[in-house]
Amino acid sequence: MKKVKGLFLAGLLLTVAAAAEAQEEVETTIAADVVNQYIWRGQDLGNVSLQPTLGVSYKGLSLTAWGSVGLTEPADTKEFDLTLAYTVGGFNIDITDYWFNAGLDPESRYFKYDAHGTNHLFEANIGYDFGVASLQWYTNIAGNDGANKDGDRAYSSYLEANVPFRLGGAEWTATAGAVPFATTSYGTTGFAVTNLALKATKDIKVTDSFSIPVFGQVVANPCSQKAYLVFGFTLQP
Secondary structure, eight states: OOOHHHHHHHHHHHHHHHHHHTTTOOOEEEEEEEEEEEETTTEEEESOOOOEEEEEEEEEOOOOOEEEEEESOSSSEEEEEEEEEEETEEEEEEEEEEEESSSOOOOOOOOOTTTTTHHHHHEEEEEEEOOOEEEEEEEEEEOOBBBBBTTBOOOOEEEEEEEEEEEEEEEEEEEEEEEOOBBBBTTTTSSSEEEEEEOOOOOEEEEETTEEEEEEEEEETTTTEEEEEEEEEEEEO
């Protein structure tokens, strides 16, 4: 874990240095979603949840904090993620540090990074947006990862394709996601389609200068034989 942390910090410094020359202005993102269910990559992580976002960006470079907390069930997932990302043209690359209240540490300590006793999970992502569709590949590289069929670290991976389109005055996205290898993280024994989703987003105009995006999403997980209907809205100044 110490080696991964060193590589992560070195990559952070190199990326910041490379982007500093192109910096024109800093942009800040403050937002929060409220959803009736927390569904992530076809997995059920909780009921009604509040999911805040705080981020800063310098052109293609961004650092974002994202979290989730259940509003109705104390046992629902509590999560705090930090993502360092860089985008140029259609290409994107990022590293995310996920922290969950449940994991290898029974005391749920945020600052415990022991490789065999942490609740953190580090994931690397690379992808490309072709305009008509985007492709993303995610792989867990350290932390509280799942195990494969042999009981070894799975380096759990997830591949996702998204196709945006406009229909009936709303912005739509069709999603297909799959896990290529066996891992306990996603509950798969081999290649499996775990996320088929269709999402629509539309703005509700409140005033001439303020609107609230609302969204509905149908999600199916063929691997677990589960399906979900998600509704939510976003608050953002």
